[in-house]
Amino acid sequence: MKRSLLAFGPPLILVILALTVWEGAKRLGGLPVFIPGPAQIWAELAGSPSLFFGNLWPTVTTAATGYGVAAVITVIGAAISAMLPPLRTPIYGLSITINAVPIIAKAPLLALWLGTGPSMHVIIVALTCQFPLLVGTLQGLGAADPRQREMLHSLSASPWQLLWHLRLPASLPYLFAGFRIAAPLAVLGAVTAEWAGANSGLGAMMLYALFSYDIAKVWLSVLACCLLSALAYGLWAVVERRIVTWDDGLDR
C-alpha cells in the first residue's frame, strides 16, 4: 500500500511543477490572451460549479452508456466469431470499416439521420469505442495456449471446464487491454456527439464557450475531458491489476 502511494509521488510533483510554471508564465505576461492561467480556469469552475457539473454529468452518462452498449455487442460478436469461424471475417471487417470512418464524419451523418437526441449520442459513443473492445475480446478468446488445451484434454475436461479453467482466465489480459484502450475513446465519442448537436454536456459547453470567446470556459471543458479520459483509463488499469495478478507474459 505504501509503495503504491509512493508511486503517485513523482507524477504529482510534476503536475504541481507544471501548474506553477504555467501560472507564473501567465502572471509575468508570457502567455497570449487566449491561453488563460490555471487560476483563471479554477475561478471559472468555482464561480459557477452548477453549470460545470450540470454539463459534466450528461457527458459521463452518455459515455458510460455507449461504452456499455458497445461492450455487450462486441463481446457477443467476438463470442459468435470464435464459435463460428466463417463469421469471423465479416464481423471483424464490419468493425474495421466502422473504425475507418473518422468520427468527425460519422457524427454529423448520424445527427442528420437520428436527430440530436440521447440515442444518437449513445450510438456515436458505441461506434467510436467498439474497435479496441472487439480486437481485445477476439484476441483474448484465442489466447489459450494449445499445449494447455492438450493438457486439459488429457484430463478429459468438458467444454465448459475448458472455458472456465483455461479460455476465460487466459483471455482476461487481452480483454482488459481492449477495455482500457477503449475507455478514453468513449469520452471522445461523447464530446464529438455533443458537438454534433446537444443542449448540455461538456462538448456543448465547449462549443458555446468557443462561439462566445469565453476562453476560460473553453479551457475548463477541455481539461475536464482530459481528466475524464484519464480517469476512465485509470479505473480499468486498477481493476485489471486487481484481477490479473499473475505474470501473463505481456509487456506493459
Added chain:
Amino acid sequence: MQFEGRGDPVLALDKVDLALPAGAFGAIIGPSGCGKSTLLRLVADIMQPKSGNIRIGGEAPREARRANGIGFVFQQPTLLPWKTVLQNVALPLSIAGRAAAARAVASPQQLVELVGLAGFEQALPGTLSGGMQQRAAIARALVLRPEILLLDEPFGALDEITRQRMNLELLRIWAEARATALLVTHSIAEAVFMADVIFVMSPRPGRITDTIEVPLPRPRALALMRTRPFFETVNRVRDALFGREAAEEVGEPAAGW
C-alpha cells in the same frame, strides 16, 4: 499393460509394436522427428491413430483417459499461471469431480510434498524455476493415481545438473506412486538410467528397431552411472541407434571403459 500401433495417415509411425508390463518403467529413445512424441500422444488419446491398436491395462486410450487412467507430463510444465501450485496440482480433481476425487489416494498437499515443493503451495508458477514448475506438473499428473504415467521429454528444457537431480526425484516418486511409466527422451544415458526396458526408434517412417532390457538393479543411484553394466547398456543403445557407424569411427567399441 500392452499397446501396439500400426500406421498413420502420413505414415508417421509404421510397424510400431511394443509391450510394457504393468509397473515397469519404459523409455522410448530416438532422434528428433522419429515420432516418439506422436506415439506418446496416441497412447494418451491426445491424437488418434488412423489404424492400429493400443491397449492400456486392457482399455482403449479413450476409455483410459476418461477413467483418468493416464497422467501426462508435457515438455513444458503447462501449469495454469493464474492458479497457485496447490491449485494446479488439484486441477485434475476439480475437473474429474467428486467420484474420481474419492479414489485419489494421496491429497494434493501430500503430492506437493512428495515432489519436494512443500512451502511453495501458495506460490504462482511464474515465480518458480523451470525445474520446480516441472515438479508441480509431475505432482499434477499423479494426483488421480493414473495407471500409466506418460512423460514427454519432461526435463528436456533443464540444464544437465538439474536434470540429473530431477531424474533421481522422478524415480523415487515413480517407486512410491507404483505406476507404469513411459518416458520419451533423446538422451541415451537418461534412458538407461531410468528404464527397465528401452524401445529404440528410427525416423521416416517412425518405427521401433530394437528393444533393449536394462540389467541394472533398483533402486538406482548416480553411482550406477560409473559401472560396467551401465556403459555396456549405453553402448548397446548407441549401436542400435547408429548401427555400424558407432563402432567404426572410434575404431574400438568402448570396451575398455
